[in-house]
Every structure is written in structure tokens, then in C-alpha cells.
Amino acid sequence: MTHTKERRDFFRINDIIGLSYTELTGDDEPKYPDVSGEMGLPLANLLGEVDATFNNIANTIWKEEPTVAQALGLLNRKISLLAAHIMQADGSDADSYQDIIVSLSGCGMGFHSNEALTESARLRVAVILKPSHVEVKFTATVVSCEPLPPEKKHAYWIRISIDKGNDAAQEQLIQHVVQKQYSSIAISKT
Template sequence: MTEDKPTTAEQERRRFFRIDDEVGLALTPVAASDEEAAIAAHQGSTNRIGLLNELRGMRYEHLPQQRSLESKFPTVASYIRILERQLDILAQAIDGRDDFPSKPNTMANISAQGLSLMTDEVFAIDSMVSVKLALFPDLCRIEALGRVVRGETTSPKADVAIEFTHLRDADREAIIRHIYLLQRQRLQARYEDE
């Protein structure tokens, strides 16, 4: 009896947890002739969109120190939380872009590797797509480039899957944190219902 082993692509897709979530999403096809310019713009820009995710990532890395501070010096820890909120507000103001969805508009299955959804728009397999993703309620905004890996037309919608090809590390970590928190909230809600 032989055991079917997953292909490398299947293993990659399984590296990250996936979850269904209602997100703000804007997908824009990138013409084949514009792909190099889109990649260069994504890699070369000092993207202000990612600033908030960078700040939150640093905060998350230092949670043990923050918890220690809270137990030893609660007043200082309280003041630091105020400063962190101020930094979040400043990062959102510096971003200043309004081309992201401001409210959830799409039910999607998301992971740190990519996303899948049902959409009215049909995308060619292996075509590049610009992704503007907003996660709620924490208003986490992510800008990425991806490749269409599935585009099956089912009446009346298309079942599309996009694999991120260009995603900043801080943005990937933000998606992972979002999925973790959402799973935890859903498990707590299920436990409370039982």
C-alpha cells in the first residue's frame, strides 16, 4: 500500500492556519506588462500602510516585558498603553490613504499564505493581482501582490484563490495574529454557549 504524499505546493498551502472572515477587500488585476513595475513599487516603497503593522509587531514581541511591567509598576504600564494608542493614531494619520475598504465587504477564507473567495470578477490563472485587505475590528490594513492559483467559474460567481507572492513580514505576522485572535474569540464564544 502506497501513501500519497502532498506536493510541495500543497505543503506550502498548509503551513498556515486558515479561517473564514468578513474582510474589506479590493482586488485589482495587474497587466502582464506592468508586473515588474508593480513588484518594484511594492518592494521599493517605504510603505506607510505597513507602519501600523510594524508597530503592532514590535509590541507583540515585547509582551513578556509588558506583562512584567504591569505586575510591578501598573501606573507606568498604564501610561505606556496610552503612548501605544497615540502611536497607533499617528501611524493611521501618517498612512492617510483612503483607497482601502472602510468596512467589511467580502466573505473570504484567509491565511498568511493567501486567500480564497467567491467573486463576480473572473481572473486568469497565474495572473498577478494587487490586493488591498482590511481586517476588522482592529483596522489592520495590508497591501500585497499575489498570483491567481484557482479561478473556477461556477454559476453565477467565480471561485478564486490567490497566493501572496509579495507580502511584507510585518503584514504576514499581522494576518497570523488576526487569525489567532479570531479563532480564540470563536472558541470562547462556543465554550460560553455550551
Template structure:
């Protein structure tokens, strides 16, 4: 392989996601609406991110107040987990290899190279959900299982969603590296 073909724009990680996956059918009009649960989870995540710096400042001066606020955050985290459980009926868990530009997973049925799919994805543990279209760039049958390794290239991923996905990947990669270091 030529060096330029080996170079990637984004890091890749092995991850487990909750996802709804459906082929784009001729005549589809635009993107499907994100479930309300996704919108609520994303809003909770955004608020938590905005409040984290304030919480650190409060902690420096008022430990009791900071402890109370941290416990409130735990309540919101429990509510987030409950909301995620509600998705189990219409979403499935997949083990994926994911980057900021696409993902690869194993499916029982093949997918036509070049076909477009709707991907509605929820990332753990942050519970961040997003929608994108994906174009099948690879479909290879696995001899040992008979399943198909299918690679999707994200084609309509919003910049904000891609930024959040890259943050997630970086965070998960750092966590894995720490785990490996401590294991040695």
C-alpha cells in the first residue's frame, strides 16, 4: 500500500454503540428526526460540560456546595441511563470500529458497495447521539462466521457531531491506554 493510502484523517477505536441502521430508499426526503430521547441526552451532556468548570471553581471555595452539586449530577446521570434503556426496543447494540469519518461492523446480510444508509448512533458512556448518512465502502464476507464486514463512510455528518465523536474517540483511546499501562 502506498503511504498516502495508509494515512488516516482520524484515529480509530473498537467500541460498542447503540445504533439504528436502515438503507436509504429512493425518494427518502432528508434525514430522519432524532428521537426525543437523543435530544434530551445531548442537552443534558451539553449542560454538564458547561457546568464542569463552574463546579471546579465552587469546589475550591465551597466543598459542601460542590459535593451537593456533584450528587445532583449523579442524579442526572441515573436519569440519562434510564433514558438510554428506553431505546433498547428500537435500537441494537453493535461492536464497531469507529473513527471521525466512518465505522466498520459485522452484519449477517451483505450491503451493496456504494449504497447509502441512515445511521442513528448513541455513544457510551457519554450518551451522545447523532445522525448521519453512511455510504458502504467495503463489504467482505468473513470465512469463519459467514457474516459480512461492512464499512460505512460518513457522508452527511454535521461538524458539531463529528467534533463530539472525535472527543469521544480520544477519551476512549486515553482510557484504553491508561488501562494498558496499569495492567503492565
């Protein structure tokens, strides 16, 4: 029996998210700043921090009281939807995001595209997590761009890795993946 070494550092899920990205050039700002320790945080960052703390607590509650944790999760989702609506009214445009199925983890993602990207290209990425509509922004590096067979709907399978220094975004993605896993476990038990 041959054993292959697992390269992933985080759990991976297939999920539908809103995705928007642009390729960085030499003149572009290298990354979204991780401002989680600064005063005067933007509303999205504050909500992200509160959501991450909430998810940690809800995950602990889930072990003892899954129904209570599910109710709290729904209430949190409702608040996140209201916050997303308010932020959209303030100029954040969720319509510019393409809803797409991705393979998502806390260290990166894979997705189909009709656009070829160069391996090691740097991207500015923004995602809208569903159903909370929380926006997460980070920079990433293209790990691979694999051509797909002509009969496929899309031309390429793109894999990206989140750049170091995007700690708040990475934590948000990890919490989202864990929350989705708990939800699927709860659904499968019913």
C-alpha cells in the first residue's frame, strides 16, 4: 500500500461564494492591509472580528447543545445579512461578484475560469461568503492554472494560495469552513 503525504493544512469544502479578483501589477498595492489591531476599524473588519469570536463560542456550544448553537447561528446570519445590506448601501457593490462553486480552505481555493492566469501571478481577491454575505478580501498567488478538456463548461481550473500577512481574512475563511462543516454534520444527523 502506497501512502501519499497530505499537503493540506486546513479542511476543504466545496461551497458557493461570490468571487471577484484582479491581477496585481508592479504598481499595485501589494496586499490588503491586515488592520485588525488598529483603532478606527472599518465596519466590515469589526464585524469580521465579532463574527470570528462568535463562531468560536458557537462551535463550543455545538458540542453540548446543537439546537441552541443552530439558533444562535441563524440569529448571527440574520444580523450579518442586515450588516451586508447596510454596507452595500454605503457603496460596497455585491453585484460585481460572480457566484461560483469553489473548493475552499483556510489557505486557498480552487475554481473554474475561462481566463488563463500565469502560475505565480499575484491576485487581489474579494469573496462574499454565503449565506452571511460577509465580504473577505485578501491577496493570493496562483499555484496552478490547468487547462480542462474542451467539452467542459470552463476552460481552466485555477488554484490559488492566500499570501502571508492576510491573517484576519484567513481566520474568517477558516471559521466559515468550520461553520459549514458543522452545518453539514447537523443536517446529516437529522
